[in-house]
Amino acid sequence: MKRQLYILAIATSVLIVSAMTSCKKYTCECTAYNQNTPEPGGHSTFTVKKKDKAKLCTDKSTQPDNYGNYTTCVIK
Numbered sequence: 001m002k003r004q005l006y007i008l009a010i011a012t013s014v015l016i017v018s019a020m021t022s023c024k025k026y027t028c029e030c031t032a033y034n035q036n037t038p039e040p041g042g043h044s045t046f047t048v049k050k051k052d053k054a055k056l057c058t059d060k061s062t063q064p065d066n067y068g069n070y071t072t073c074v075i076k
Helices: 002-022 050-056
Strands: 025-034 043-049 069-075
Touching: 025 050, 043 050
Parallel strands: none
Antiparallel strands: 025 043, 025 069
């Protein structure tokens, strides 16, 4: 009986830890730049879930347009 309770306690702990890490959220930080000015422009942050972090954050980075404006987004 004690062994079954021990195994049940370990299984429950593993499930709780895995559920907590799968719901972990990250902060995505986006900064706007212009190639003609050395200082960064606008700055924004938002949260993303662990499984979607690449799609929802780093994919929002852009290449410079005709005016030299571009955005970089990184996960903090």
